[in-house]
Amino acid sequence: MLGNDPHTVTADDSSFDSGEMRSGDRFAVTYDAAGTFGYYCAYHGAPGVAMFGTVIVEADGDDAPSASTSSRGGERGGPLNGPR
Numbered sequence: 001m002l003g004n005d006p007h008t009v010t011a012d013d014s015s016f017d018s019g020e021m022r023s024g025d026r027f028a029v030t031y032d033a034a035g036t037f038g039y040y041c042a043y044h045g046a047p048g049v050a051m052f053g054t055v056i057v058e059a060d061g062d063d064a065p066s067a068s069t070s071s072r073g074g075e076r077g078g079p080l081n082g083p084r
């Protein structure tokens, strides 16, 4: 499922969808508010199933929230960039 196979970064709530992405492609999402946001690969997963992940955006008291990601189902690292 990994390697050169295409994947997507698709929000559980459909608020964003990268479309097909291949090795080396990048996709960024900016979150304006704190919260927990699920995403998945439309080819290899579903919300909370198989290839999916969670972005946790925490308010830190400053202007910019901080973000961390966790992924499961074989995705390594966080394919999403944090807020800027």
Ligand SMILES: [Cu+2]
Binding pocket: 001, 006, 007, 008, 041, 042, 043, 044, 045, 051
């Ligand atoms: Cu995939």
